[in-house]
Amino acid sequence: MSCTLRVRWTLIANRFPRPWRSCPRCGIQRAFECSGKFRLNANGRRLDAWLVYKCTTCDDTWNHTLFERRNARDLDPDLLSSLEANDPSLVERYAFDVAALRRFAHRVEEFAGRVARKEEIANGPAAPARLEIALATQIPFAIRLDRLLAAELGLPRARISAMEHAGHITTAAGLNRPVRDGCRVEIDLTVGDADVILRNARP
Known part of the structure; x- marks a missing residue:
């Protein structure tokens, strides 16, 4: 599984x-x-x-x-x-x-957008070790990916940055770039803050 x-x-x-x-x-x-x-x-x-x-x-x-x-x-x-x-x-x-x-x-x-809907793509494990977030939007946004993650996951932006530098958050787009359709973010949940991240990432 x-x-x-x-x-x-x-x-x-x-x-x-x-x-x-x-x-x-x-x-x-x-x-x-x-x-x-x-x-x-x-x-x-x-x-x-x-x-x-x-x-x-x-x-x-x-x-x-x-x-x-x-x-x-x-x-x-x-x-x-x-x-x-x-x-x-x-x-x-x-x-x-x-x-x-x-x-x-x-x-x-330009103005920031907001997350209107969160959904699980498939039934996931009860205690996942990793989180994958797929972003969907029909229009470009001015908000940076790190700001969006901090706001939606309930973490300070400094924590998001530290996790990226440690390799615990990965994305091909780069966290300092504006949000675009199809962007994917992977987060290692074994290094702390898993409860907060999961609670806010899920619907």
């Missing part, structure tokens, strides 16, 4: 990234919040699409360009329907494209 407990943590976003731009009405750099709404404009057979943002101070709008002068016949019908319906999953896809936002912003303010 395996001595490893395998769990999956699914992360979701607390809020959308906020681009900071010069607000024409305020006259200075302001944070802009995603409105969750698309704007479409048709010029003959050509379509333009934007994701609408609002200044957090004065509500002035900024239209973040998604595409311009696109032939309607070349568009996926499902994409067009999603744009017209302000599909939340499509809003999320564009709102979390930080690389695209940075091309139009002075800077982009």
Whole structure:
């Protein structure tokens, strides 16, 4: 029987990234919040699409360009329907494209996500010697892996760092890197803090 407990943590976003731009009405750099709404404009057979943002101070709008002068016949019908319906999953896809936002912003303010669900991948042993955590998320997060582990496992970040340096926490991603989908973390439970770690790692 395996001595490893395998769990999956699914992360979701607390809020959308906020681009900071010069607000024409305020006259200075302001944070802009995603409105969750698309704007479409048709010029003959050509379509333009934007994701609408609002200044957090004065509500002035900024239209973040998604595409311009696109032939309607070349568009996926499902994409067009999603744009017209302000599909939340499509809003999320564009709102979390930080690389695209940075091309139009002075800077982009990112926020940490949170673990929405913890589940055991398979029935594990009653007293496991190792813990494997698989992280699942559909979007990139700004939070570092060591900060996430410290917050969710109930341990000081210094303890997480010490365990990594001693080889008791291993991950290919590196603990000082942002959380990404598919990241796996293995923890040796034979060196202390096992009760606290298991209690917080499980559902």
